[in-house]
Amino acid sequence: MCGLLGVLTAGAQGKQFVSAIEKALPCMRHRGPDEAGSWHDEHAVFGFNRLSIIDLEHSHQPLRWGPEGEPDRYAMTFNGEIYNYIELREELSALGYTFNTSGDGEPIVVGFHHWGAHVVEHLRGMFGIAIWDTKEQRLFLARDQFGIKPLYYATTSAGTAFSSEKKCILEMAEHLGLGLELDRRAIEHYVDLQYVPEPESLHAEIRRLESGCFAFVSPGGKVEQTRYFRPQFRAQKVPAGQEQDLFNRIARALEDSVEKHMRADVTVGSFLSGGIDSTAIATLAKRHNPDLLTFTTGFEREGYSEVDVAAESAAAIGVEHIVKIVSPEEYANAIPKIMWYLDDPVADPSLVPLYFVAQEARKHVKVVLSGEGADELFGGYTIYKEPLSLAPFEMIPSPLRKGLRQLSKVLPEGMKGKSLLERGSMTMEERYYGNARSFNFAQMQRVIPWAKREWDHREVTAPIYAQSGHMDPVARMQHLDLFTWMRGDILVKADKINMAHSLELRVPFLDKVVFEVAESIPHDLKIANNTTKYALRKAMEQIVPPHVLHRKKLGFPVPMRHWLAGDELYGWAQDTISASGTDEIFDKKAVMEMLVEHRQGVSDHSRRLWTVLAFMVWHGIFVEKRIDPGIEQRDYPVYL
Template sequence: MCGLLGFLTPGRVDEALVAAVDAALPCLRHRGPDEHGTWHDADLVFGFNRLSIIDIDSSHQPLRWGPADNPERYALTFNGEIYNYLELRAELATLGAEFRTEGDGEAIVAAYHYWGPDAVRRLRGMFGFAIWDTETRELFLARDPFGIKPMFLATGPGGTAFGSEKKSLLTLLHQLQLTDALDPRALEHYTVLQYVPEPETLHRDIRRLESGHYARLRPGEAPRFTRYFDPQFRVRPFARGTEHARYAEIAAALEDSVAKHMRADVTVGSFLSGGIDSTAIAALAIRHNPNLLTFTSAFERPGYSEADVAAETAAAIGSKHYIRMVSPQEFAAAIPEIVWYLDEPVADPALVPLYFVAQEARKHVKVVLSGEGADELFGGYTIYREPLSLRPFERMPAAGRRLAGRLGAAMPDGRRGKSLLQRGSLSLEERYYGNARSFNDAQLRAVLREFRPDWAQADVTAPIYARSVGWDPVARMQHLDLYTWLRGDILVKADKMTMANSLELRVPFLDPEVFRVAEQIPYEQKITSGRGVAKTTKYALRQALDGIVPPHVLHRAKLGFPVPLRHWLAGDELFEWAQAQIAESQTDHLLDKGAIKGMLDEHRAGRSDHSRRLWTLLVFMVWHGIFVEQRIVPDIKEPVYPVHA
């Protein structure tokens, strides 16, 4: 695990460029406080900050490896973990590979040497890495299938820079001969979706290497991108009498994944909420570490805490449990620091309690497991039930559906049935843009100075939907969320908030072998109709976890990290803070601040709930204040950790 940074330029590496890369490394230090430094040759500079997890005393970066006739042919810098590295090393040894460390980094480079770019298909893990071949003078960049670990890229006349965080590339734009201009299209996408979708960033000249992609480039050339992973939901119906065997297959895949995710030379803990996903991971993890430590965070406001359920679960599985309570004052004070760590704005308030629980966990452990990805793989979001409720509309002729839409539009806001008629009149592609949609077109026109209908969210989703034509609607929604909500929100906040505290987070659900069994599950084994426990999501997963997850959690509804944002923005906790952000932000050329202030006043008066829309805009204003105006200077402190960790 580390924060990596690199600069490729044809024969122009000199002391000044090495110094520039070295000067950019401190803003990555939270990703790897254990070791840091640079390495270079005539065309390439590598910078790194290492968080030592496996083979602590060796596996230093950049890691050099090569065959017997050129043992330092390759240089690797690597962010992430490869969980099947022991199996890969054993297989590669039969091909003649010799290893000088006990770590997972050499497995990556040796796999690349023997199998070429196809090596990425053999890796079970999370990764963003760069391999420099000193013989062919080619750079190979790769990112894991689901996008657990980040990789940013910027290519200009001066070369190509790449790194784990965008803020490190911002300091190198001058050397690249690029500008720090913002991308208005990305801003519109952010405002609607609450995150900036890949491969965009809010800076026009910096992009992301997409999940499931690798890139090859030579000095002076543009990167050549290849998609190596495109998740397909190849449904295999449950034959009569095979249900329990299929459930056992799911449980076995997950248990194997958790076992491999426990591999580390440091203590591994687990996040634990009141839901089934984190509970399943913790319950399986404790089989490998009877002294497992678990962690949760909560707010004191009634209805916004899973602390009691998590504590009951910890007692049931036998873990030592820690709870981090977060006050509204702490919440507000931490926002600038959190946005600085984010790099790109993400308007999901759940990232704040995640930041604080990571802070608590880092006092005790260096690695935690978590349950991200279960909803996308196994059908866990309530919205996935929508196709069941809209089935009657599918039988209507097109004219009937259009009439239903007109009737819904004519009904007063808040009238029961209005939303059903309007959504039923639309196709899946027209109505579902992923798990979050903060603004409709009319609301966008009110707050954005530049609004382009052709930049709408369908601009992001249409190419993804085109790859799932003919699938059942639930599988299509899951597929869309894998490419949008999961990698744009869920995994960004998981990576950024844990790495902000130099804590490695591992997500066993997002494993190729777990996906292999999940992709085959038919929709009726994900979403069921009925009442009570018969009306549920993730049905097959719940059945597979019966006997693993305590009964009080097995059929419990999803809650997540609830945040009392609606109350706080209307009350004394955040109202004045929000007023100040609107007044002080230098974003008048981008946003209609008068309209936003009106939204805040309406929210305060209780006439409308604008909390998520306001939060989306306020987070952007803070981001702009840090990265554009430099009006806000977060108080980023050097981390101090217990020696035993």
């Protein structure tokens, strides 16, 4: 787990960018405080911050490798971990290749030489990769299947910059001739979805290589990406009486994934909430580390903590458990730092407790496992039960359904049945755009009057839905979430917030072998007996403690509704709105009115308010440069 940064110049100007790389690299020293390195030739400049996890004494980056007769042909930097690196090295050694290290990086570049871009299909892990082929004069960029690790890029007349963090590219803007204009389309998408969807960023000239994609770039050329991972959710019918075979396959795949994810030359711990996902991971991890440490977080307010259940789970599986309780004051004080680490805002209040539990975990371990991805792969969100409740509407002729929609619009807000009627009269493409639903269009226009209907969530979701017409309704929702909510929210906070503390987060559910099994589960074994993740729960019956098996999912619940209405955060919110220089983006008077309405109990605006407030803090840091996030790493001396 590390941070990569580089520039492929449009001309033979590599040496001229060395100082720019040296200046920008400390911005992400938190990603790799153990070691730094750089390399350049006439076209390419690579910089790297290393968090040493495997082969601690060797495997330095940027890594040079070449076949016999072509020494040092390739230069590579990569961020992430390859969990099947031992098997890959054995396979490539049998083909006659030699290795100079025992780490997980060298098999990537050797595999690239042997398989070309198809090397990504052989990798089992999380990664952002940059390989410069000095012979072919081509740069190869790639990201893992699910988008666990980030990779930003920007192309100007000076060349193409690429990095694990956007702030490093921003730091080099002057050298690159990079414009810093904000992308209004991306702003509207953020307000609509609570995150900036790939491949966008809030800066118009900086984009992200999409999850499951690779690209080749030549000096002076464009980044042309190719998708190599296309999830299909090919449900396979399970004959009656053979369901247990499927459950056993799930258990074996997850056990194998956890075993591979435990590979490290440092101590590995595990996050532990009150749900089945993290409990399953922690239980399996303990088989490989009897002294496993687990970590959780919560709040003092009743009903907003899983601390007690997590402690019960820790006792049941026999691990030492460490708890961090977060106060409202700590919460508010951490927000500027978190927005700086994120690069673009993510309006998910659970970011803050994650920040503190990661901070606590880093005092004890260097790597943690977590349960992200289980809901998307195995059908864990309650909303996935909606197709069952709305099934009767599917039999109603389209003209009549349109009439029901008009009827739903005239019914009073809060009237029983209004929401069911409204959603039942819509197609899935119209009603479902992921787990984030902050603003409808009318609400959005209240706070950003310039909003355009053609820029709403459907612009993001329509191409994704177009790929899933052959899937069952639950699978279509899962497919959409893989490309929206999971990679836009879940995995962004998993990467950025843990790396803020130089803590590597590993996610065994998001493993290609686990996905191959999850992809085959029929919908009636995902949602069954009025429960979600049915097949996973059955697979884990002999693994997780009984009190967790059928417990409702909570995650890291945050009392945001109460805090914004009460003294804990109301004053902070007022001050944030008043001081913000976002007058050309938001109608600040309307935002302040929403805050007052929320305090008075007129309407629960907490999710919408948090979306706007997070953006305002981000804008104060990156655009106005009015807010100092107080990041010590920014003061580190250049050390290359």
